Amino acid sequence: MNPSTEGQLIVKQQPVSQGRTDLRKRKPKRLAIINECCTGCAGSPACVEYCPVEACMFWIPDEDHAPFGRIEIDKTTCIGCARCTSKGPDGAFLEGCPWDAIEMVDTAQWEAEHGVELPDKPDQPVEQWMSVSQTHV
Numbered sequence: 051m052n053p054s055t056e057g058q059l060i061v062k063q064q065p066v067s068q069g070r071t072d073l074r075k076r077k078p079k080r081l082a083i084i085n086e087c088c089t090g091c092a093g094s095p096a097c098v099e100y101c102p103v104e105a106c107m108f109w110i111p112d113e114d115h116a117p118f119g120r121i122e123i124d125k126t127t128c129i130g131c132a133r134c135t136s137k138g139p140d141g142a143f144l145e146g147c148p149w150d151a152i153e154m155v156d157t158a159q160w161e162a163e164h165g166v167e168l169p170d171k172p173d174q175p176v177e178q179w180m181s182v183s184q185t186h187v
């Protein structure tokens with residue numbers, strides 16, 4: 051088992067996004083996913099600082115190839131704002147991931163594909179946001 055996981059929980063590692071804890075009022079229509087293009091930016095992810103939500107984006111180390119790893123997204127706290135991506139509406143360029151490694155996807159479709167119903171609001175108290183169920187990543 052990957053040491054960064056404990057049973058069904060993933061313990062988030064630094065760097066972790068820092069921001070607000072009260073932004074998600076309801077389930078967003080779309081949310082961000084990380085695709086296979088994520089290189090981890092050699093341990094200095096360019097995307098994390100753009101996320102306005104506390105502990106939403108976080109580091110997952112590649113235990114077999116330290117210090118490499120990648121970024122993941124907590125789907126229970128993501129508000130779907132797309133600030134982490136480089137693609138804005140109508141072709142606008144945003145200052146997010148420069149490697150096309152983050153995509154915005156339809157939330158209902160993601161839930162159907164993963165057999166998961168995400169909570170409308172974060173389902174853990176803020177003190178527990180540094181871990182997340184594997185099914186919500």
Ligand code: SF4
Nearest residue numbers: 088089091095097147
């Ligand atoms: S999502 Fe993009 S910016 Fe973030 S670590 Fe991966 S490649 Fe780097």
Ligand code: SF4
Nearest residue numbers: 101128129131132134
């Ligand atoms: S869409 Fe917004 S809330 Fe979700 S991971 Fe990207 S920056 Fe964070």
